[in-house]
Amino acid sequence: MIVLLAKVAFALVFIAVAYVLYGFVHRYRQSSLKFLKGPTSKSLLFGADYDIMHQKEIGLLENKWFKEYGTAFRATTYYSEDMLIVADPQALQYICHTSGYRFPKPQDFYQVAGFLMGRGLVTVEGEVHNRQRRALNPAFSLKQLRQFLELFQRSTAKLVTNWHDEFSDFSNGGSVINVTDWLPKITLDVIGESAFNYKFEALDGHENELGNVFRDMFLDSRIYPRKRQLLYRAFRHTLPSSVANFLLQFPTKEEKRFLGFLNASKRTAKPIFEKASIESKATEDSNEGKDILSILVRSNQELDPKKSLDNDEVLSQMATIILAGHETTASTSAWILYGLTKHPKDQAKLSQEIREMRERIGDRDPNPQDLDSMPFLNAVIKEALRMYPILQNITREAQSDDVIPLEFPVANVSGDEISQIPVRKGTRVTLSLGCYNRLPQVWGDDADEWKPERFINMPKKNTNLGVYANLMTFSAGIRGCIGWRFAVMELQAIIFGLLEKFEFCPPASGELDEIQAVPVGGAVPMKKGKWEEGRQMPLLIRARK
Numbered sequence: 001m002i003v004l005l006a007k008v009a010f011a012l013v014f015i016a017v018a019y020v021l022y023g024f025v026h027r028y029r030q031s032s033l034k035f036l037k038g039p040t041s042k043s044l045l046f047g048a049d050y051d052i053m054h055q056k057e058i059g060l061l062e063n064k065w066f067k068e069y070g071t072a073f074r075a076t077t078y079y080s081e082d083m084l085i086v087a088d089p090q091a092l093q094y095i096c097h098t099s100g101y102r103f104p105k106p107q108d109f110y111q112v113a114g115f116l117m118g119r120g121l122v123t124v125e126g127e128v129h130n131r132q133r134r135a136l137n138p139a140f141s142l143k144q145l146r147q148f149l150e151l152f153q154r155s156t157a158k159l160v161t162n163w164h165d166e167f168s169d170f171s172n173g174g175s176v177i178n179v180t181d182w183l184p185k186i187t188l189d190v191i192g193e194s195a196f197n198y199k200f201e202a203l204d205g206h207e208n209e210l211g212n213v214f215r216d217m218f219l220d221s222r223i224y225p226r227k228r229q230l231l232y233r234a235f236r237h238t239l240p241s242s243v244a245n246f247l248l249q250f251p252t253k254e255e256k257r258f259l260g261f262l263n264a265s266k267r268t269a270k271p272i273f274e275k276a277s278i279e280s281k282a283t284e285d286s287n288e289g290k291d292i293l294s295i296l297v298r299s300n301q302e303l304d305p306k307k308s309l310d311n312d313e314v315l316s317q318m319a320t321i322i323l324a325g326h327e328t329t330a331s332t333s334a335w336i337l338y339g340l341t342k343h344p345k346d347q348a349k350l351s352q353e354i355r356e357m358r359e360r361i362g363d364r365d366p367n368p369q370d371l372d373s374m375p376f377l378n379a380v381i382k383e384a385l386r387m388y389p390i391l392q393n394i395t396r397e398a399q400s401d402d403v404i405p406l407e408f409p410v411a412n413v414s415g416d417e418i419s420q421i422p423v424r425k426g427t428r429v430t431l432s433l434g435c436y437n438r439l440p441q442v443w444g445d446d447a448d449e450w451k452p453e454r455f456i457n458m459p460k461k462n463t464n465l466g467v468y469a470n471l472m473t474f475s476a477g478i479r480g481c482i483g484w485r486f487a488v489m490e491l492q493a494i495i496f497g498l499l500e501k502f503e504f505c506p507p508a509s510g511e512l513d514e515i516q517a518v519p520v521g522g523a524v525p526m527k528k529g530k531w532e533e534g535r536q537m538p539l540l541i542r543a544r545k
């Protein structure tokens with residue numbers, strides 16, 4: 001028995017050592033970006049990825065590096081393999097748009113995201129992505145989205161009522177409310193109903209299957225990943241795809257939970273999918289089913305069968321949309337309220353704009369044109385999206401040898417200026433959306449300051465990037481956020497509805513000064529050094545007279 005155990009232990013140690021050696025060999029097969037300047041990482045195994053994921057506040061390190069090395073520089077990733085980090089506008093445009101699908105997401109991303117979102121839009125590439133995107137586009141058209149405005153406004157009104165019911169001190173001095181306990185409930189209700197007419201009823205405090213699975217999903221995911229978790233990701237990154245795909249048959253505990261969510265969302269969506277399929281066949285111009293799933297089913301049936309989505313692809317979009325469209329909008333609305341609370345003059349100006357709109361429209365809810373015609377409301381939303389992008393970085397990999405052009409040349413290690421970066425097949429490229437949003441070359445010397453007016457007084461743009469307002473917050477090009485219009489309209493409705501009824505102030509305890517954006521996959525507001533307490537944004541809220 002002891003001999004057997006010793007053999008097993010020896011085999012395990014052997015596999016571990018062989019794997020680490022394999023990782024370093026893999027690294028030497030990859031490109032070299034040694035001609036570029038960049039920071040040296042303390043970790044041979046995890047490179048700068050470890051430093052980026054473990055920094056106290058999101059984007060601090062990358063912003064410091066961009067100031068030091070320019071808009072493109074070298075850093076290291078797993079096994080000290082070279083990685084390019086870019087925030088240069090032309091480079092971003094080239095990678096996200098001009099190059100087509102030549103910079104796909106890396107294998108380690110697909111492998112984990114596949115457990116969560118199946119064969120949905122986020123996890124497919126090339127021709128399949130193009131086909132899915134075409135089928136989904138009609139569900140995100142402006143015409144369709146206008147129909148969701150009533151839902152956004154109804155959910156915001158419900159939150160206003162909940163706050164009035166739950167906190168009685170609004171009229172006497174106000175109540176301190178952690179808004180991050182509430183905003184995700186609005187956005188979850190909204191995404192469930194708009195995506196597939198599913199009532200999460202989070203604002204009503206109801207429990208249901210999907211809501212319960214969703215709540216527990218990230219239970220033992222840590223904010224700052226442990227080294228062994230990173231080692232596992234590095235493992236996925238370096239393995240040949242045939243081996244990595246084989247290993248998908250042995251999911252971890254967390255991946256099993258992700259699969260549970262994916263399957264629950266498919267189960268929930270199935271009856272709506274079947275109903276929409278029958279209705280769509282029965283009548284050509286059926287008005288039934290305004291939700292994204294029903295629209296997708298109809299648009300899919302109009303496609304050439306060779307280009308249409310199979311049932312599993314259609315159902316996978318539901319988990320994709322819930323995940324992509326829920327926390328993103330909730331955290332962004334929390335950051336907008338944060339910006340307005342920290343800048344009371346801007347809050348007063350916006351409140352005045354809302355009052356003027358109310359005088360103009362009387363008792364009815366503002367329509368999309370009303371909301372779009374409010375310059376300061378939109379400037380505030382854009383400024384919060386600029387300063388607090390939910391995804392600071394996204395990662396891609398060069399599918400073939402390539403040359404990335406730069407708008408702002410950088411100095412190489414010999415001090416010569418270069419305006420193109422040759423990359424070899426397999427090079428990992430980090431697109432720093434957050435750093436682009438703060439480039440002084442694009443936004444001016446006050447790029448690090450909160451100034452919504454910049455979007456009103458902006459001089460003629462020297463760059464035009466991203467799907468919205470020259471920002472990279474929703475990314476750009478063929479994989480830019482399909483839900484950006486949805487998100488902007490939802491944010492307009494939430495901020496209009498809340499600001500009309502309440503005034504937001506810093507709590508007397510000073511705890512708002514402790515809030516920072518912690519790197520948790522997205523920029524989630526938390527208290528300094530107290531991330532175990534979860535997301536937080538405590539605001540003193542008073543009813544407006």
Ligand code: HEM
Nearest residue numbers: 121324325328329332390394473474475479481482483487
């Ligand atoms: C403030 C809110 C939001 C932000 C900041 C945001 C940001 C982003 C970003 C940066 C990407 C690109 C990710 C990558 O390529 O790696 C993306 C993709 C995506 N987003 Fe959003 N998003 C938001 C809201 C939404 C909403 C409301 C929906 C749906 C209703 C949505 C659905 C999607 C989908 C399906 C993709 C994948 C697109 C593709 O690969 O073609 N997002 N989003």
